[in-house]
Amino acid sequence: MGSAIRLETVLAGGLWSVHADPNQLENVILNLGVNARDAMAEGGRLTIETQNAHLDERYAARHMGVPAGQYVLIAISDTGEGMPPEVVAKAFDPFFTTKAVGKGTGLGLSQVYGFVKQSGGHVKIYSEVGEGTTVKIYLPRFIGAAEDEVVTDVSDLPLGEEQEVVLVVDDEPAVRQFSCDALVELGYRVLEADGAVRALAMLEAQPEVSLLFTDIVMPETNGRKLADAARVLRPDLKVLYTTGYTRNAVVHNGVLDPGVELIGKPFTIEQLAAKVRQVLDS
Known part of the structure; x- marks a missing residue:
């Protein structure tokens, strides 16, 4: 990461289990960490957080292909330059990159997206120019036999x-x-x-x-x-x-x-x- 980057982890206890390839997950976190480092040319803070999360029916209705239910959330945040909405919209496209020629392939985030979808999960980017970026990865909770979702009145x-x-x-x-x-x-x-x-x-x-x-x-x-x-x-x-x-x-x-x-x-x-x-x- 380099001496100018402060790495911080906030890891919740009692995390649910997920069913995902551990090697690919490690590569995804490393990939996002490198992207975050590159966005902080003058140094900054990289934070990796985990917690249990729930995406409800209302959220699922606004995000096609995202099932409602219980997830484990992995969030990677940086204090870098951030991205405007038009860049965020293309961030998962293969070969799309904002880096200089020779500095990136544009495959990093598309590989993240592929892994998350292959694992039955969801990924969301929050970013503002000058404020930094958070990438949230939601991997579905693994509970073995299917359970009926409880609908709250x-x-x-x-x-x-x-x-x-x-x-x-x-x-x-x-x-x-x-x-x-x-x-x-x-x-x-x-x-x-x-x-x-x-x-x-x-x-x-x-x-x-x-x-x-x-x-x-x-x-x-x-x-x-x-x-x-x-x-x-x-x-x-x-x-x-x-x-x-x-x-x-x-x-x-x-x-x-x-x-x-x-x-x-x-x-x-x-x-x-x-x-x-x-x-x-x-």
Whole structure:
């Protein structure tokens, strides 16, 4: 990795088993580590994290070919230069590379994609220019004999009340819509904004907002700066952050302070219900 790169691991206990080729998995992690190193020409932090995860029916419906269920998540994060959306969209294409001639084949991420699909899994890239990149690999939990998936009845979840108003802020329309739909289903009244300027105007016009639910990494003004400005207007405002990056990455990069309320993407409606209720009741 080189002396300018700090390597950090955050490995959860009690991880589920997966059914995958260990040698290929090792190569995938090494491949992603090398990509991360190359994106940090001036040095930085490379973080490898593991945890158990659940992708629900709503997530599966928005990602063709991804079965809902239990997965083991492996996340590789860097503090490098990041990628714009048009590069992220092509990142898994064979022979696509942003590296100089002779520096890369463009096969690295396509091989990662092939391994993950061969293993029945899912891979997702979160990246913003100037902020860094997180690659999340989801490998299906291996439990032997098939078990029926438990479908949660929304009425069994901690619900909101109509007078509790949540302002959802996210620059990605599809993600914002999913959050809004889930919160409405949970009984909250929901307002939405695509960025900080619109969100602050709505907070001034809507003093009944109980909770600001904001993405962290957004163009122009990030979620942290938005929350700081919002609390100048409303010192008592509750704030819940969300991000595709891992908690460890955003805290260590100085974007957020330790101990803030954060829910990672993708989240299930059960996780959202519990977290929103926890923040509002705190």
